[in-house]
Amino acid sequence: MNEIWHSLLANLALVSILVVAWDLVADFTGRLSQRVQSLLLGLVMCAGAIISMATALSVSGFVVDLRAAFVGAAAFFGGWPALFIATAGSIAYRLYLGGQGASVGIVSILITAVVGLAWHHIVAARSRTMFDIFGLGVSVALAGLITLLIIPPQVVAGFVQQSTLPSLVFRFLSTFIIGVLLDRQERRRDLAMSNMIYRAMVRELPDSLNVKDVNGRFIAANPATAELVRAASVEDLIGKTDFDFYPKDVAERFRQDETGALEAGQTLRIDQPALLPDGRQGWLYTLKAPFRDEAGKIAGVITYNRDITEQKQNAQLKNDFISTVSHELRTPLTSIRGSLGLIAAGVGGELSPKVANLVNIAHNNSERLVLLINDILDMEKIESGVIAFKIRQMPVRPVLEQAIAASSNYMAESRIRIVMVDDAPRAEANIDPDRLHQVMANLLSNAIKFSDAGGTVTVKLQRRDRDMLRISVIDQGAGIPEAFRSRIFGKFEQADASSTRKKGGTGLGLSIVKTIMEKLGGAASYETEEGKGTSFHVDLAEAPRQAEKPILVERRERKRDGRLRVLICEDEPDVAAVIAALLEAEGFSSDVAPDIDTAKALLRSRDYVALTLDIRLAGESGIDLFHDIRASPVNSDISVIVISAVADEARRSLNGSAVGIVDWLEKPVDSARLHAALAKIVGRRVEKAQILHVEDDEGLLAVMSAGLGPGVSIASAKTLQDARRAVAKRRFDLVILDIALPDGSGLDLLADLPLETRVIVFSAAEMDEKLGDRVQAIMTKTRASEVDVAKLVRSMLIATRDGSAPTPGKERR
Amino acid sequence: MMPARILYVDDEDDIREIAQMSLELDPEFEVRSCSSGVAALTDAVDWQPDLILLDVMMPDMDGPETLTRLADSPLTASIPVAFITARTQTHQVERYLAMGAVGVIAKPFDPLALAGEVRKLLPRRDGPA
Numbered sequence: 001m002n003e004i005w006h007s008l009l010a011n012l013a014l015v016s017i018l019v020v021a022w023d024l025v026a027d028f029t030g031r032l033s034q035r036v037q038s039l040l041l042g043l044v045m046c047a048g049a050i051i052s053m054a055t056a057l058s059v060s061g062f063v064v065d066l067r068a069a070f071v072g073a074a075a076f077f078g079g080w081p082a083l084f085i086a087t088a089g090s091i092a093y094r095l096y097l098g099g100q101g102a103s104v105g106i107v108s109i110l111i112t113a114v115v116g117l118a119w120h121h122i123v124a125a126r127s128r129t130m131f132d133i134f135g136l137g138v139s140v141a142l143a144g145l146i147t148l149l150i151i152p153p154q155v156v157a158g159f160v161q162q163s164t165l166p167s168l169v170f171r172f173l174s175t176f177i178i179g180v181l182l183d184r185q186e187r188r189r190d191l192a193m194s195n196m197i198y199r200a201m202v203r204e205l206p207d208s209l210n211v212k213d214v215n216g217r218f219i220a221a222n223p224a225t226a227e228l229v230r231a232a233s234v235e236d237l238i239g240k241t242d243f244d245f246y247p248k249d250v251a252e253r254f255r256q257d258e259t260g261a262l263e264a265g266q267t268l269r270i271d272q273p274a275l276l277p278d279g280r281q282g283w284l285y286t287l288k289a290p291f292r293d294e295a296g297k298i299a300g301v302i303t304y305n306r307d308i309t310e311q312k313q314n315a316q317l318k319n320d321f322i323s324t325v326s327h328e329l330r331t332p333l334t335s336i337r338g339s340l341g342l343i344a345a346g347v348g349g350e351l352s353p354k355v356a357n358l359v360n361i362a363h364n365n366s367e368r369l370v371l372l373i374n375d376i377l378d379m380e381k382i383e384s385g386v387i388a389f390k391i392r393q394m395p396v397r398p399v400l401e402q403a404i405a406a407s408s409n410y411m412a413e414s415r416i417r418i419v420m421v422d423d424a425p426r427a428e429a430n431i432d433p434d435r436l437h438q439v440m441a442n443l444l445s446n447a448i449k450f451s452d453a454g455g456t457v458t459v460k461l462q463r464r465d466r467d468m469l470r471i472s473v474i475d476q477g478a479g480i481p482e483a484f485r486s487r488i489f490g491k492f493e494q495a496d497a498s499s500t501r502k503k504g505g506t507g508l509g510l511s512i513v514k515t516i517m518e519k520l521g522g523a524a525s526y527e528t529e530e531g532k533g534t535s536f537h538v539d540l541a542e543a544p545r546q547a548e549k550p551i552l553v554e555r556r557e558r559k560r561d562g563r564l565r566v567l568i569c570e571d572e573p574d575v576a577a578v579i580a581a582l583l584e585a586e587g588f589s590s591d592v593a594p595d596i597d598t599a600k601a602l603l604r605s606r607d608y609v610a611l612t613l614d615i616r617l618a619g620e621s622g623i624d625l626f627h628d629i630r631a632s633p634v635n636s637d638i639s640v641i642v643i644s645a646v647a648d649e650a651r652r653s654l655n656g657s658a659v660g661i662v663d664w665l666e667k668p669v670d671s672a673r674l675h676a677a678l679a680k681i682v683g684r685r686v687e688k689a690q691i692l693h694v695e696d697d698e699g700l701l702a703v704m705s706a707g708l709g710p711g712v713s714i715a716s717a718k719t720l721q722d723a724r725r726a727v728a729k730r731r732f733d734l735v736i737l738d739i740a741l742p743d744g745s746g747l748d749l750l751a752d753l754p755l756e757t758r759v760i761v762f763s764a765a766e767m768d769e770k771l772g773d774r775v776q777a778i779m780t781k782t783r784a785s786e787v788d789v790a791k792l793v794r795s796m797l798i799a800t801r802d803g804s805a806p807t808p809g810k811e812r813r
Numbered sequence: 814m815m816p817a818r819i820l821y822v823d824d825e826d827d828i829r830e831i832a833q834m835s836l837e838l839d840p841e842f843e844v845r846s847c848s849s850g851v852a853a854l855t856d857a858v859d860w861q862p863d864l865i866l867l868d869v870m871m872p873d874m875d876g877p878e879t880l881t882r883l884a885d886s887p888l889t890a891s892i893p894v895a896f897i898t899a900r901t902q903t904h905q906v907e908r909y910l911a912m913g914a915v916g917v918i919a920k921p922f923d924p925l926a927l928a929g930e931v932r933k934l935l936p937r938r939d940g941p942a
Contacts (some may be wrong), residue, residue, distance in 0.1 A: 323900055327870060330899035331825060334921035338831030341924035347834060370921055387903070642911075 004064055007057035008170040010288045011066045014055060015174045018048045019181045038078040042085030045074035049090040049109075053097065060773055062101035062151075063094075064163045068112040072140040075116025077182050081118075085527060087113045110710075115143045133183055137176035138788035141168050176310040208305040211291070214262060216241045216255055219300060236293050258301050260578075261288040265298060271308065282309030326377050333373070337366040375508040378438070379491070382515050389432045389519055392571065392594070393543045396469060397414045397422055399433050400459055403440030410445060415453045418444070423462040427469050429540045435516050439524075441475040442509040443536050450477035450534070469542045472535050481532035488526065489514040513538070560648055561624075564609040566678075569599045569625065570643070571614065579643065579669055586678050596625050610639040610678070641677045643669055689713070689797045692732045694723040694749065695762075696742055700786065704736065707790035712797070720744040727752045734793060737775075739763040750774045758796055762789055817935055818860060821846040822879070823854040823868040823897070831924060832866070832897070837930035842917055850874030857889045864935055866918070869898035869909070880912055895934050897922065 013454035022044045029037055049067035056065030067090050087109060094105045119136045144167055202209055208228045210221035216227075218237045229245040231237045232483065242251040245453045261268040267289040274284040285306045293299040340363035342348065344356070351359060381387045399489045404418050440459075447457040455476045464470040480488060491511045510524075517524045517538050528534040566583050570576040571594045585591045591606070593599035603611075695701050708714060716731070717723035720741045726732075727749065737759055739746040746763070753759065759774060763782040776796065779789055819842050823829045829846045836844045847856050850867075851874055857865060864882065868878035876896055883889040895916040896909045906917050916934040918927070 319902075323902060323905070326897040330920050331828070335825070335827035335831060336901070337921045338828065338835060338924045342831065342834055345925055347838065381902070 004057060004166050006064065007064065008166050011052050011056060012170055012174050013179060014051060015048065015066055015069060018051070019178050022183050023181060023341070035081055038081040039085060041078040042074050045070040045082060045086040049086060050093045053093055058099070062099070063097060063105060064167055066170055066174040067169050068108065068140050068144060069178050071109055071112045072116035072136060072175050073178040075113050075258045076119050076136050076179065077186070079120050082114050083117055084108060104147050104151050107150060108144060111143045111146055112140055115139050128183060128755055131177035132325060133176060137172045137177055140175040140723035141172035144171050163244040211300055211302050212258065213300040213623065214298065216258060230277070231337055257288055261301055262290050262298055265290055270692045276285030276307060280309070283312045284308065284309060309535030320398065322377060322380055326373065329373050333366065337370060340366050359642060375512065379508055379512055379515065382512065382519065390571070391430050391432050391520070393430050394433060395426060395428050396426070396431065396461060396471070399431070399436045399439060400461060400471065403437050403444060404459060406441060407444040407448065410448055414448050414722065416451050417456045419456055419458045421458060421460040423460065424469060426545065427463070428543045428545050429469055430543050431520060431540065435520065439513045439516050439538060442513050446509055446536070447473050451475045452477065458782070463542065464539065467542050469540045470537050472537045474533065474535040479532055479534055480526070480528040481530065485528070491526065532727065564588050565606065567602055567608045567611045568592045569611060569613045571595060582669065582674050586675060588678065600624055610641060612641045612643050614643055641674070689733045690731065691715070691736065691793065692717060692723065692726055693736045694741065694746055695736070695738045703786045704789065707786050708793060720748060722745065723749050724752055732757050734758045734760065734796060736760050736762050736789065736793070739765050760789065760792060816841050816843040817864065818862040819844045819931060820853065820860065820862040820865045822850065824848050832927065835922070835924035835927040836931060838925065839932065840906060842928060844871045850876070851880035855882055857883060857892055863925065864893045864931065865892055866897050866931065866938055868895055869896050869900060877912055880914060883912060893934065894935055
């Protein structure tokens with residue numbers, strides 16, 4: 001009894017040694033084909049089984065050993081080839097050993113092989129788990145019991161009975177141990193293989209891929225990265241940062257992007273200009289993704305750079321082509337349409353009915369050609385992405401109402417009524433209002449076109465299912481003929497070729513509708529019944545309505561410490577947040593206006609020292625806002641910093657001379673440039689210049705005040721006494737002085753003025769220069785206008801602010 | 814009321830003629846035209862129009878350059894300038910406005926509506942006389 005346990009334990013040790021030996025060998029067999037590997041495994045397992053039998057305890061012709069574990073494992077891991085060798089070898093040796101138990105032993109080998117093979121097939125379709133190996137061990141152990149059935153009863157009663165339990169336990173143990181070791185070995189090999197594959201992929205990747213730690217030091221990189229940063233080799237990169245390879249400002253920009261991605265814990269995607277490995281200036285698409293360690297802590301950033309110079313150039317070429325074609329076609333068309341329009345309108349004199357008819361035909365067709373070119377260009381621009389969709393959340397109804405209003409001309413001509421039905425009041429969606437307007441305009445003109453005179457077109461806004469909005473344009477026209485329905489959203493399709501002539505239109509309208517809706521993430525569909533009418537539907541996801549005043553993001557209240565406030569006009573929240581953070585760092589407080597209306601409302605209600613303006617804010621009206629501000633008396637003196645993707649282009653064309661614009665900054669915003677721009681503004685606006693205008697003519701006071709604008713603070717005094725009082729109360733930077741005052745000479749005020757106050761005498765009297773140094777300029781009414789004075793005041797104030805020396809000598813006009 | 818003086822600048826003879834006729838449909842417009850940016854500079858100084866309509870694509874001196882020159886000269890800086898062009902992609906319009914143009918009119922224009930569009934661009938003349 002004890003003997004059996006000891007023997008099996010010794011056998012088990014042998015099993016372990018053998019498997020470990022195989023493990024060492026296997027490291028060198030990795031390159032061989034699978035079949036050869038399987039054969040090798042079979043050979044080793046066969047040897048194991050034979051050694052196991054050779055060293056086992058043999059009692060009256062029965063051998064108790066662990067060969068089953070080897071045979072089972074061979075079949076399980078190696079499949080048929082390994083099974084064949086291990087089984088054949090074991091059987092041959094068992095036959096050679098002979099004895100009473102030989103036949104039983106051979107049956108036991110065969111059963112084990114079958115069990116191993118069965119498991120081999122069970123796990124073939126999936127990846128192996130520890131449970132499978134456990135199952136293999138149990139079933140190999142239990143399979144041994146089957147042999148008990150064919151062993152003669154007298155033997156069973158004796159020796160076999162004693163050996164059953166230890167045999168069961170050790171068969172399981174040995175199979176399990178072999179299984180686990182071989183499994184680990186295979187996993188290790190797979191891992192090495194996948195490592196190799198990934199390495200090869202990364203190495204061969206033409207795009208730059210690298211990993212940096214949180215401090216911006218390269219941990220890993222591919223050769224394309226080394227090429228991009230102009231490092232000698234990948235090894236040369238490791239441990240260094242961008243600052244070792246790029247000029248400081250460039251490296252800082254990269255680092256900023258990285259810290260942005262790291263801090264936000266989010267992937268950052270940007271297109272950026274960059275110097276390419278071949279020395280050309282080009283564009284890179286850059287993706288920066290933070291990666292986390294096992295504890296979930298951000299451990300660094302993965303950067304991927306792809307050269308998109310060609311795409312950018314192609315997009316530019318396409319854009320140029322569209323632009324050129326549109327210009328080349330439109331130029332002759334301008335003459336044709338213009339001439340015909342003028343003739344048709346009778347500008348060239350009365351036409352005979354016949355000629356009038358012919359001219360009308362030509363005129364109508366030239367109009368059609370104009371529409372057609374516009375539609376083709378629209379279509380092209382939408383499809384190619386030249387038109388950038390400015391999608392934002394907003395109420396849907398106003399867009400529909402505007403579209404209806406815009407169609408009203410056409411509507412009246414055709415005597416069609418348009419009815420608006422709103423079953424989803426105040427519903428909001430993420431839309432580009434201009435594009436939705438375009439969709440509605442097309443659907444409305446279509447509906448009107450195919451309605452009979454006096455008919456009604458219904459525009460209906462409703463909720464369909466949950467979270468889905470449906471806008472329907474319903475007409476009572478003839479309906480769409482069956483044969484045409486499949487082509488309805490196609491290009492240049494109209495139901496009846498003759499209808500083009502009859503109804504006008506280009507056949508592109510619905511195609512444009514469909515394309516736009518797809519880009520908006522919605523869908524277009526229709527229902528029709530011949531003779532009854534057609535409904536076109538556009539479906540959009542409803543956006544949950546935000547709390548009251550959704551578009552105004554109040555960043556912070558003006559602090560008591562009187563920080564200067566800046567208005568950020570920017571519709572991209574991320575960019576706005578970045579600018580706000582930069583301003584905060586500079587000691588400014590800020591508000592964000594994501595659209596023009598909010599910007600205007602805020603400008604009316606608050607005092608801002610400056611405005612950052614995205615030219616493309618909310619559609620194309622950033623520039624409109626700029627003109628509005630300049631035109632409005634309230635805040636025309638506000639400093640404007642243009643921050644835009646097209647800033648540089650716009651600035652070049654302006655030669656930097658745009659009035660009132662402090663600086664033009666490209667996106668992404670460079671903090672140093674912003675700082676400089678703000679410094680300029682603060683210099684200009686820390687406090688308004690204080691001006692006293694002493695003048696008894698009320699009209700002139702008003703004109704001067706208007707002429708100087710709100711950039712200065714003007715006090716006025718109509719008498720010498722008033723002027724003295726004002727001067728005693730506070731300090732003025734500049735005084736505009738009339739001489740002939742009701743209660744004395746303005747010159748008497750000079751003695752009351754502090755030395756640093758500058759004086760312009762503006763008087764009807766011709767003055768000479770007896771006035772001394774106390775007066776910086778003399779201007780004579782009628783010779784010089786208020787505008788001249790205002791100009792002089794401004795230049796004197798600027799000179800004072802810039803710290804330049806007081807104007808030498810006197811200015812005289 | 815004084816007639817509004819409009820200077821129309823375009824290198825295309827046909828379009829210039831039609832534009833002039835279209836603008837003259839408004840009886841309160843006094844219209845002159847010229848065929849190049851250089852001519853526009855001298856005409857603007859001599860005639861002091863209330864509004865200059867500039868074609869963008871012209872040989873030698875194009876519309877934007879003409880605008881810049883006009884803005885640089887104290888004699889013409891205060892004259893509002895609008896572009897009239899077939900290139901009316903959004904970014905182009907933005908660029909024109911950023912240069913200081915008061916408006917952009919698209920070609921092909923509607924001859925019967927042109928005068929109305931131009932009237933909208935004229936500075937309001939109700940300031941202090």
